[in-house]
Amino acid sequence: MGGDFNIHSQEWDGGHHGHPGVATQLLNTAAELGLQRAPFVNPGPTFYPCIQGFRSTVIDLVFVQPDQTLMAQVTRVHNAMGESDHIPLATILSISADSGATPRRALKADREEQIRFVRVIEGEFAIKVDEHAPLNTPDQIDAVAQAIADSFSAVWETCSREVTITRRSKPWWTDECSVALQAYREHGSLEDWKLYHKAVKNAKRVFFDSRITEISITNKRTWDLMSWVQQRKLPPCEAIQYQGQPCHALPQLWDALHNTYNSASDRAFNIDILNSIPDMPVWGWGQPCHALPQLWDALHNTYNSASDRAFDIGILDSIPDMPVRGWVPFSALEMREALASCSNVSAPGPDHIKWSHLKMLMWAPTHVFTILLALANACLRVGHWSKHFKESMSVIIPKPNKPSYSAPKAFRPIVLLNTVGKLIEKMLSNCIQFDGVASDVFHPNQIGGIRQQSTEDAGLILTHMVCAGWAKGLKTSVIAFDIAQFFPSLNHEVLMAILRKLGFSDNVVKFFSHYLVGRSMQYAWGDFISDLCQADVGVGQGRALSPVLSALYLTLIMRLFELDPLTHGCFLLSYVDDGTLVVQSKSLLDNCAALKQAYSVIFELFKKFGLALEHDKSEVFHFNRSHSKDNPPVDLGYAPYTGTSPLKPKLYWWYLGFYFDRKLTFTEHVRYYSTKALSTVKAMKMLGSSTRGLRPVQKRVLYCTCLTFTEHVRYYSTKALSTVKAMKMLGSSTRVTYGF
Template sequence: MSTTTTRPIRIIQLNANTQNRAIHSLLNQAAGEGSYDIALITEPWWGEIGGGTQGPVAESAAGWTPILPVSAVPTGRRPRAMAYTRKRDDFTITLRSDLADDLDLQILEVAQTPHPPTLLVNVYNDDKKQGRKSAMKRLQKITLPTDIPVIISGDLNLHHPLWTKHGEPAKASTEQTVDWLAEKGFLLKNKRGEPTFYSHAHKSFSTLDLTFVNPRAMELDAAKKWAIDESQAHGSDHFALRWELDYGATEVDNISGVKYNFKDTDEKEWRDAFRTALLTHDDELSILLDKDAMLTPEQLDRAAEGLTEAMQEANIKAAKIRKPSNKARPWWTPELQQANARVASQRSQNLAHHRQWGVQSTDITTQIKKSRSYFKRLYKKARSNWVTETLEKATSKDIWGFSKWGKGIRTYQSPAISRGPDKAPAVSHTEKCDALRDELFQPPPPLEGIPEPDLDTVHAEDLPDVPVTSEEVRSSIFEQGADKAAGMSQCQFRILRWSWQVAEEVETALMHHCLKTGYHPKSWRKAIAVALPKPRKPDYTNPRAYRLIQLLECLGKALERIVAMRLAYLVSTLNLVPANQFGGL
């Protein structure tokens, strides 16, 4: 297994004020700079994304995956707390819907082996409208762990002398929330009087976005480099909060493994590496060349594994490693970034003026309005131009991808999976895999009275055994998509095509012996099962709301295709199927 080194996990939090351009701006700038790994959003944009579906902003092309706070957002409702994360090899982030299944309250567990996991509590607190039923009141009913770091952060919409300088006494409900935080040992990271929000209506600054850490987080200094970032407003009326989870650099196993970019790999270089690798597996493969021999299943297993291992060794030596893209979307231009920075700079100037004179500058306020309007127009124009240019330059291969634009397709992280009554839900990745496998891959019921087929007695009408030909194997490899999803070895059909010039005889002989013996090697029966959520299900905690797609080894798929083509030929030439049963032929 490959290894990687743990790095600081950089977190940013922003109230987006329901603006899609604020989220697009934040995620694309962070992707271009490689500056953040987790974005906690309060008041995210939520609207029509196509196909009659409601959803959030998507920036999958820039490497971001959205995480909703609930398994399925009810019709007519919208989340007011959600997150985005970028995939990295040294940490995982898990939605703890077993602790909170709430549109305004999201609990995420960030795990980075060998360090302790950290809980991030992302909150949008609507104290004015919800009162005693607000998110902070609901949070108090949740039993949060005390032995691991817990960070509560978000837009609390509360005023209290601990963090504001207004001097007005806090409401009784706010005092009760502060008392609960103090009782649990939470410490406020904000400095008193440092503003995080600008009110356009009252032309004043206030502190609404807050971060609290529990004693364990204080002990481990979990929220390192915490700061209010005035440059990261992105058109919102809130400033961003940012911090890092940094428990030190440690070398750990890379559980996701190395992924390869075969499109940028030199084909000749790979073939040379494969030719060398084959020599180290000569003992397993040379026995295949005697096509009259009767090989045992064990010998075929070793031969299949040897051929696959030779391809994997060539991948290690010659294939390019696929790295996560830090690129922003093509329409996120330097002009947009400069316009966004101009607004942030002017707001900082206005804040400095307010600190010095107690009032905002009228001139700077006017400049901010003009700059924000310019950014909005530039944002719309840049996206529109990009769409037009993309469509104009499209090739026949691109056309099918455009159909997905209006379908409202989003990929969300799964919630905790139910394991049945009186059982704790599956939270971690391993637990979810076990829960789905136990429910969806149950062993078949035993069948009794099945007659054993007689495969030894020779009959006059028996069809002759025709050896597998090189042309059959070649067709089964080259007539399948080069980038078709591969199994555990990552040896896709593109790799099999490259290997054909070097190992045509070996690959043909392997298929011949497998068909002659009637044996499918064990390694070709192992699959990666990908859980895909079924559309429009009301509850995604139910394992039956998912279907499993199995990714098998491409060498095994090639053998299956040979058998399928032979069966189709026999069916059509011997009239084994009635004329009205034409499907699949």
């Protein structure tokens, strides 16, 4: 979609100030059509008015599909302007589904093809990888790792086939559909059309039945089916109420919307108050990424922003060293348990090997099993991590529900690794967690990154503290904070010092000293892949070792926080990168003062460890069961929440999957999850009937999961839902769950 829209906005014209409502309407209309504005390769005005004194502007725009924005190459063609006052725009578009598709290699999804692929790998392993190869030096470890990689690569090239995935490609399409379609194209008869339609219908039924069985029964991940059943919302004229009355007619709806979204049109304001606040610097260079090299630089600089960040390792001297513990080699049972816990639906890494392939290769003490177990033990014994395992790919995916996706921080990098390396990392992660719990390495207030602990434990701790405080006549206040780019910001030098301080064996310390250096990664944005970039800081999100390493990183921070005299009486709770400061006293104002002081201490500690807090994501909440409406804000002392604009508490607080209210009635929490449970089960009706599809027992699992989520946290609540409402909801859900 393109043309002269005659709309001015600072979004596409840097010389214009403001973004009028009609510009917002244009962008929303384009979004509803599945289109996005394509940037110019050579930015500049597109309209040069003939009248003197009028400024040249940008009013000619081009909108394309989101996956075509980088390939569109919208160019202002000055030479073709002629006598017109508009500059023509040249755009490169894919006129068919095949023209913009990239060929790739893939395996057929049927089980016979997967088994054949595994059998060929076994034969290739027997030829290229020696079971008795020595593994006593780094070079020998690299040689075996490279032989494994070569075997996987050779088998992949042999068994895979080149396919072209287009926007019209369907996962359920079969060879029978192709034959029926070809026959219809040749003859065009009604009978051929019926046969083609029947083939498509049968292919869809077989595909979706097998997928439902695989997801809900084989993998026991019934929740993965929810992406197929999106929420069906009520029409706006039935769902919207205004001034206590439903909008049954369109004029009433328009009046309600207009009066709601324009309620501040006559509201007084004083813009001079902004003069007391200094201007903030413009984010980045303030320029959009029009080319792939700019995009790779933006992503790399964002996810490695902590590479030059200052830190103070001397702060660890105040904590005594723990005694050094020994290291026990991996056993065959540990490898089997680590492999069994891996999900079959995880995306494969650069070696194209899935967990399901590795499970078939290592179902018994086979040749492959023996080699990989010996390789894992050699890596820890020698203290070496193969270069082959250090290469990774970061797939960039958007974070949900972000107001804008113009900044790289609105996206999340997910690391894809070679499968053998992931297996060894998972085994090492399990051992470190077991050793850390047995030796009291982790702080007792750490919940995330440690096995057999979940968000429900964090909610239980907080709920118990609040109720225990009320029993003593105390009021509880909390500040929740978030660490910016946590996994990519872990400093390697600090991490090595922490491992030595916590008493890990020389084998582990030596291994990580080589594991953390010399790593490189590629960025994948859709079908585009960047060159290798050096990653000298952080641990990738998606690695098995990332949660436990981050937990070790936070352990000493929490201990130093406890030792600080300014934090006396303050409780610090941590769940991965989400921290919570908890204070209790008889006055909420005293709580606010204590929270400000504790927040300053934790900020300085994170700074010395090379980490940073995102102040704009901090939240404050007061628990108070009295009838008082006192809900004071907190001056954090850091922008944007200072004395002139303090951090204001909310009536409900969303924390790790719970809806907390001030009196711990959990009314909002129960209302939210009971509605979600009922709508989930109702939506699941379209995936099953009395003869095929999703069975009632799977629907019941989904409903119980929603309704019993955090039931231990809600144990103290007695007013969460009235008995009548609970019985009505239970009866309705039972009919839906067991009926068709």
